[in-house]
Amino acid sequence: MRKRVNALAEQLLETLEERGYRSTSPRRAVAQVIANQDKHFTAEDLRGQLPLLGRATIFRSLKLLVETGVLCRVLLEDGDLHYQLSHRGHHHHLLCVECGSSQDLLGCDIEELLHQTSASHGFELSGHWLEVYGRCRACSSADKLSELTTA
Amino acid sequence: MRKRVNALAEQLLETLEERGYRSTSPRRAVAQVIANQDKHFTAEDLRGQLPLLGRATIFRSLKLLVETGVLCRVLLEDGDLHYQLSHRGHHHHLLCVECGSSQDLLGCDIEELLHQTSASHGFELSGHWLEVYGRCRACSSADKLSELTTA
DNA sequence: CAGCAAAAGATACTTGGTCTCATTAAGAGG
DNA sequence: CCTCTTAATGAGACCAAGTATCTTTTGCTG
Numbered sequence: 001m002r003k004r005v006n007a008l009a010e011q012l013l014e015t016l017e018e019r020g021y022r023s024t025s026p027r028r029a030v031a032q033v034i035a036n037q038d039k040h041f042t043a044e045d046l047r048g049q050l051p052l053l054g055r056a057t058i059f060r061s062l063k064l065l066v067e068t069g070v071l072c073r074v075l076l077e078d079g080d081l082h083y084q085l086s087h088r089g090h091h092h093h094l095l096c097v098e099c100g101s102s103q104d105l106l107g108c109d110i111e112e113l114l115h116q117t118s119a120s121h122g123f124e125l126s127g128h129w130l131e132v133y134g135r136c137r138a139c140s141s142a143d144k145l146s147e148l149t150t151a
Numbered sequence: 152m153r154k155r156v157n158a159l160a161e162q163l164l165e166t167l168e169e170r171g172y173r174s175t176s177p178r179r180a181v182a183q184v185i186a187n188q189d190k191h192f193t194a195e196d197l198r199g200q201l202p203l204l205g206r207a208t209i210f211r212s213l214k215l216l217v218e219t220g221v222l223c224r225v226l227l228e229d230g231d232l233h234y235q236l237s238h239r240g241h242h243h244h245l246l247c248v249e250c251g252s253s254q255d256l257l258g259c260d261i262e263e264l265l266h267q268t269s270a271s272h273g274f275e276l277s278g279h280w281l282e283v284y285g286r287c288r289a290c291s292s293a294d295k296l297s298e299l300t301t302a
Numbered sequence: 303c304a305g306c307a308a309a310a311g312a313t314a315c316t317t318g319g320t321c322t323c324a325t326t327a328a329g330a331g332g
Numbered sequence: 333c334c335t336c337t338t339a340a341t342g343a344g345a346c347c348a349a350g351t352a353t354c355t356t357t358t359g360c361t362g
Contacts, residue, residue: 022328022329023328025327043319055319056319056320056321060320063320081318
């Protein structure tokens with residue numbers, strides 16, 4: 001497990017190096033921490049885990065990682081913007097409002113549907129932003145369980 | 152046209168009054184300005200048009216209007232949050248990246264599709280946020296026209 | 303038209319992020 | 333391995349959007 005995580009951090013750094021960015025020690029630290037994150041996080045979360053890094057460095061790294069596609073931004077229900085690892089290109093998130101976990105939404109025909117619908121409004125679609133909120137399997141079954149036991 | 156706009160402002164105020172909020176002169180001013188807006192705007196835009204109102208008052212009014220469902224927040228492609236009139240309940244926006252206009256997306260089966268897709272991920276859907284970006288009919292035909300004439 | 307609560311205004315503060323600029327450190331070339 | 337160049341960092345000022353606090357004003361009800 002630990003090995004895998006480090007492998008992920010390595011991978012993030014490689015992505016940066018491929019694009020001509022240096023592998024500096026702050027960046028290694030950021031990559032390590034991000035690779036360990038299991039849910040979406042804010043710049044502040046990162047800062048808490050990397051108190052020795054300058055504020056600007058954290059923000060610069062985040063920006064870079066978003067630009068290179070390593071991270072993506074997720075919009076919370078209240079409008080807060082968080083970050084999380086983006087394993088693939090364009091995708092959407094199923095965000096659990098209870099535990100804060102998120103899964104990627106795959107194999108969904110939404111792009112197709114959006115194209116059709118916007119075309120019918122005379123609209124030439126170029127992009128979209130979609131976030132989906134609800135309860136993950138674990139949280140919703142935990143709910144049902146507690147209903148049964150408290151009843 | 153002018154008459155309609157004032158009627159709209161009236162209507163916004165009535166919505167507030169129905170919920171027990173007073174009709175004060177700052178609120179009347181805000182309602183008037185919002186009713187005249189033809190695209191999404193920021194608090195700063197409003198402030199520019201209402202220089203005599205306190206900053207906090209503008210923000211308080213916006214918040215109130217969002218809570219009462221008169222306004223909705225729209226997410227721009229770059230992550231900026233703007234406001235705009237919300238004529239109906241839940242809906243989505245087709246935002247023109249060229250002229251900044253927006254249309255509401257109606258008669259779309261997205262909710263249904265989302266429900267199915269998230270259920271297949273074991274996810275109990277409770278809400279979502281969708282914004283669609285592209286070119287409106289006017290802008291995309293203007294583009295085509297200029298291509299023709301410059302060719 | 304008096305009095306009270308709601309709202310407004312001024313302004314300090316907070317959060318998330320960018321800019322500037324002097325200093326440090328990758329890493330390429332000798 | 334050393335040197336040099338340039339990218340990157342850190343510190344801290346700055347900014348934008350929004351909230352909190354506190355005093356004054358204003359709608360409204362009786």
